[in-house]
Amino acid sequence: MMQMIINTLASAAIVAPAAVAFTLVFTLFRYANFAVGGFVTVGAFAAWTINVPLGCPLWVAGLGAMVVCAIAFAVSDRLVFRPLRGRSGGTLLLVSIALSFVLENIMRFIYGAQMKGFDLPLTGPITIWDVRITRETVAVVSVSLLAILAVGAILILTPIGRALRAVADNPSLASVRGLPVPRVEVFGIAVAGAMLGLSGTLVGVDLSIDPNLNWAVTIPIIAAAIVGGLGSPIGAAAGAILIGAAEELTVAFLAPTYKGAVGFAVIALVLILRPQGLLGDKVDRK
Numbered sequence: 001m002m003q004m005i006i007n008t009l010a011s012a013a014i015v016a017p018a019a020v021a022f023t024l025v026f027t028l029f030r031y032a033n034f035a036v037g038g039f040v041t042v043g044a045f046a047a048w049t050i051n052v053p054l055g056c057p058l059w060v061a062g063l064g065a066m067v068v069c070a071i072a073f074a075v076s077d078r079l080v081f082r083p084l085r086g087r088s089g090g091t092l093l094l095v096s097i098a099l100s101f102v103l104e105n106i107m108r109f110i111y112g113a114q115m116k117g118f119d120l121p122l123t124g125p126i127t128i129w130d131v132r133i134t135r136e137t138v139a140v141v142s143v144s145l146l147a148i149l150a151v152g153a154i155l156i157l158t159p160i161g162r163a164l165r166a167v168a169d170n171p172s173l174a175s176v177r178g179l180p181v182p183r184v185e186v187f188g189i190a191v192a193g194a195m196l197g198l199s200g201t202l203v204g205v206d207l208s209i210d211p212n213l214n215w216a217v218t219i220p221i222i223a224a225a226i227v228g229g230l231g232s233p234i235g236a237a238a239g240a241i242l243i244g245a246a247e248e249l250t251v252a253f254l255a256p257t258y259k260g261a262v263g264f265a266v267i268a269l270v271l272i273l274r275p276q277g278l279l280g281d282k283v284d285r286k
C-alpha cells in the first residue's frame with residue numbers, strides 16, 4: 001500500500017506542473033491547449049541536450065528547459081494563437097492539436113526516434129519498512145511541489161500575480177483600470193511554458209525520452225486539470241494526484257496496457273458527475 005502511494009506521488013509530480021500550465025492558459029484565454037504534451041516533449045529534449053551533449057548538471061538542464069519552453073510557448077502564442085484569439089474554443093483546440101503534431105515531428109526530425117535518457121549517477125534506492133524510494137523520486141516530488149507552491153505564491157502574493165488573476169477574470173475591465181493586459185498575458189504564458197519545461201525534465205528523470213512522449217503525457221495532463229477544476233492551479237495539482245492513483249490502481253489490478261485509458265475514463269466520469277471538478281466553480285447545466 002505504501003509503495004503504491006509513493007508511486008502515485010511520483011506519477012503526480014510529473015504531471016502536476018504541466019496541469020497547472022494547462023489550467024493557467026485555459027483561465028487566461030478560455031480554450032483547451034492540447035499542445036501541452038508537445039511542449040513537455042520539447043522541454044525533455046532541451047534538458048537532455050543541455051545535460052548529455054553539453055555535459056551540464058541536471059539542475060542546469062532543468063532551468064534551461066524551463067527557459068526554452070517559456071520562450072517557445074510565448075512564440076507559439078504570438079504566431080499561432082493570438083491571430084485566432086477571437087475564434088471559437090473548438091477552432092483553437094484543433095489548431096493546438098495540429099501544433100502538437102508539428103512539435104512532435106520537429107523533435108523526431110532533429111533527434112530521431114531512438115529513446116534517450118539523462119546522464120544520472122547510479123544510486124541505490126532507499127528502503128524504509130520494505131518501501132523502496134529512489135533518490136530520483138524524492139527529487140522529482142520535491143522539485144514539483146516547490147514549483148507549484150512558487151506559482152501559487154506568485155498568483156496570490158505578488159502584484160503581477162494579482163494582475164494576472166484580474167486579467168483572467170475580466171480583461172476589458174483590467175484594461176480600463178490601467179493594467180497592461182498584453183504584457184500580463186505574456187507573463188502568464190511564460191510561466192505556463194516554464195512549468196511545461198519543468199514537467200519535461202521530470203519526465204526524463206522518471207521515464208525515457210522520445211518523440212512519442214507527446215501523447216503519452218497529454219491525456220493525463222488534461223485529465224488532471226479537468227479533475228481538479230479548470231481555472232484552479234491548486235485543483236490541477238490535486239487532480240494530478242488522483243490521476244496518478246487511478247493509474248497505479250489500474251496497473252495493480254489490470255494489464256498495464258489499460259493504463260493509457262485511465263485519463264479518458266476519469267475525464268468522462270468527472271464531466272458527468274461533477275463538471276466543475278474538485279475545486280472549480282459550479283457549472284450550470286443547460
